[in-house]
Amino acid sequence: MQITDLNTIPHFGFGLMRLPVIDGDTEKIDIPQVCRMVDAYMDRGFTYFDTAYPYHQGQSERAVKKALVDRYDRESFLLADKLPAWSLKKQEDVQAIFDEQLERTGAGYFDFYLLHSIEKKWYPVYNQYGCWDWAQRMKAEGKIRHFGFSYHDDAELLDQILTEHPEVEFVQLQLNYLDWENPVVQARRNYEVCRKHGVAVNVMEPVKGGTLANLPPEAQQLLDDSDSESNAAGLALRFARDLDGMMVILSGMSSDEQMKENLDEMADFKPLSDSERRTIDEITRVMLSKPTIGCTACRYCVDDCPKKIIIPELFRAANGAAMYGLGSREKSYYKAALTDGHGAAKDCIKCGRCETACPQHLPIRELLEKVSETFDQE
Ligand code: SF4
Ligand code: SF4
Secondary structure (H helix, E strand, O other), X not given: OOXXXXXXXXXXXXXXXXXXXXXXXXXXXXXXXXXXXXXXXXXXXOOEEEOOOOHHHHHHHHHHHHHHHOOOOHHHOEEEEEEEHHHOOOOHHHHHHHHHHHHHHOOOOEEEEEXXXXXXOOHHHXXXXXXXXXXXXXXXXXXXXXXXXXXXXXXXXXXXHHHHOOOOOEEEEEOOOOOOOOOOOOHHHHHHHHHHHOOEEEEEOOOOOOOOOOOOHHHXXXXXXXXXXXXXXXXXXXXXXXXXXXXXEXXXXXXXXXXXXXXXXXXXXXXXXXXXXXXXXXXXXXXXXXXXXXXXXXXXXXXXXXXXXXXXXXXXXXXXXXXXXXXXXXXXXXXXXXXXXXXXXXXXXXXXXXXHHOOOOOXXXXXXXXXXXXXXXX
16 A cells, blocks of 8 residues: 555544543543543544553553444444564464454454564564564455554664565654654654655654643743644644654543544644744744653553552653642652552662663663652652
């Protein structure tokens, strides 16, 4: 399939990694609310749903079955799922995980299937287990309709992979205006490599895990003073949507309200004006002057921490303090993350497991020391 065909898909996707939950338990998804979100999304003509094996510790795939597959005609929506390199310990695991995903979702086939989170560490694993050829076999059997991968590394490796694998139809990139020139994320350079190879681009983290939806006061003021009618999240979504070769902009929505706001922006999409582009540049300058941590709250680091530290929640509190000052809201975020036996930043024993899992390559141990200096002295 050519990029032009993929372009016929409505360009706004529902990411299923931060679904609403009950009692703060990420495994207890609020299914009635997800059903309402799915209905609102489908009612506005959008069709693309993106889940993965580890999201909500496997419960995201099960929520897909309950809220979508069991309630809608299979041909009326597009479902994407992903193979996790870090769960592959032997050859048979590739097929076993795929079969488990088909069983969890009840989907029968995946419209889009991705090798999850390719980076230097995982590319050899996908090669070792022959995942590229295996995916083509699944395609021939009709269990996968389109094949691609999500990506978290530099432009050189991406260029190499796309040269070695011309069968790839699309790549999912972390892309937002704040990461556009980020030397680690390399959003612009990776996007340009995809354009060079003629593969479609899916965008993940267009709002950078919510960071671009809640701007610090100085940046929000710039948006308020501009002639843009978009809110902060809408502006970030439109930045990504406005790029050529986009297939789907994914947003990991967590409530009816977020769904409604994003639908209003994306159903009636307007390209950015020149003055909105200037506003984005100014907001970027302000944001980059704040010492925030580039955590996208993906939670890949959480499960293996021996001290049960909910790292993204602690980073969220620290980022709040960096952007708005250390107030009671940030202190209460931090405190809330320590309930039920979850460790504080000072409890980190520096084993490094979290850093192995982090697709943002964050120096988590070092960052936790700083977080501890701010919050554990209270
Ligand atoms: S380095 Fe610290 S935060 Fe990371 S997994 Fe180990 S104990 Fe947990
Ligand atoms: S620290 Fe890294 S792995 Fe953990 S939630 Fe943040 S981005 Fe994800």
